[in-house]
Amino acid sequence: MLDALLQLLPQVFFEGLLLGFVYAMIALGYTMVYGVLELINFAHSEIFMIGAVAGVEVFRYLVPVVPNALLLLLIALVIGAAISGIVAVRVERLAYRPLRKRGAVNRLVPLITAIGVSFVLQDLVRLIEAIWHNEFFLRINSLPALEQSFSLLGIFVQLKSVILVVVSILMLLGLSYLVNRTKLGTAIRAVAQDMNTAALMGISPDQIISRTFLIGGALAGVAGVLFAVQYTTISPYVGFLPGLKAFTAAVLGGIGNIPGAMVGGLVLGQLETLAGTYMPTLTGGKFGTEYKDVIAFLILILLLLFRPQGLLGQVVKEKV
Secondary structure: OHHHHHHHHHHHHHHHHHHHHHHHHHHHHHHHHHHHHOOOOOOHHHHHHHHHHHHHHHHHHHOOOOOOHHHHHHHHHHHHHHHHHHHHHHHHHHHHHHHHHOOOOOOHHHHHHHHHHHHHHHHHHHHHHHHHOOOOOEEOOOOOOOOOEEEEOOEEEEHHHHHHHHHHHHHHHHHHHHHHHOHHHHHHHHHHHOHHHHHHOOOOHHHHHHHHHHHHHHHHHHHHHHHHHHHOEEOOOOOHHHHHHHHHHHHHHOOOOHHHHHHHHHHHHHHHHHHHHHHHHHOOOOOOHHHHHHHHHHHHHHHHHHOOOOOOOOOOOOOO
16 A cells, blocks of 8 residues: 555645645735735635636637637736736725725724625626526636646646646746836835835835735736636636635745745645545545645644744844
């Protein structure tokens, strides 16, 4: 039995890598918003879901028109990022900004608002899809070119999986460059450090916050499209569990820390996949694959107890 488990390990590791990159891409949006507003935007999981739905619709209508699979995927990524980014900006403008302008000091208020927005977006997408297609589960029209597979060191790899990994890494590098090397990134960091002082220096906090939501939403949209391509079937509620686990990944890596979001996502993806694969065998069938979801939230609880700043986070001391 041990030989069989070890033989399966490389493939399990690769599957965990894919899942981890999905969590990492969603966690980047959580990290962006929290870094500026210290707000846990739980509606971010629905922004991810909207990107996935947009990707499904692009493939549904453009597969007969655009024969090139990579070009079609690029179009889906751009449209998914644009729609999710715009929705994220509108959510900030209509739901969060009024609370900020009224000086809401109780952090439960924006948190409850975010949960309410999440429910609204779920049901809105469900209503639109019911009227448009009379469908609940949406299945993407995949292309054979993206399903091409090959063996690498004994691991079964598909082209769409390679694309997911490459795009995830490019997103991390691009976001790190934007935050650390551009004027917009400097403004974002200034607003995150002290919003009032940044306003006195000529920076518009509202504009920077909107752009932060736009970037975070676009990243979630790209993640949603890649998720739909990788796992093929989605629903209006598909963002709930990945969103919660991505939040766990953001906390695991150190929320507000961009590399930490990627590290947290990869670690969580590996742990969840290993648990889901080996737990039934190692426990003699007493614990099934469905218990893999428990791992993510158990990690969150333990992390908050013993290292609340996360793996790469730092304890921030208030200046007196």
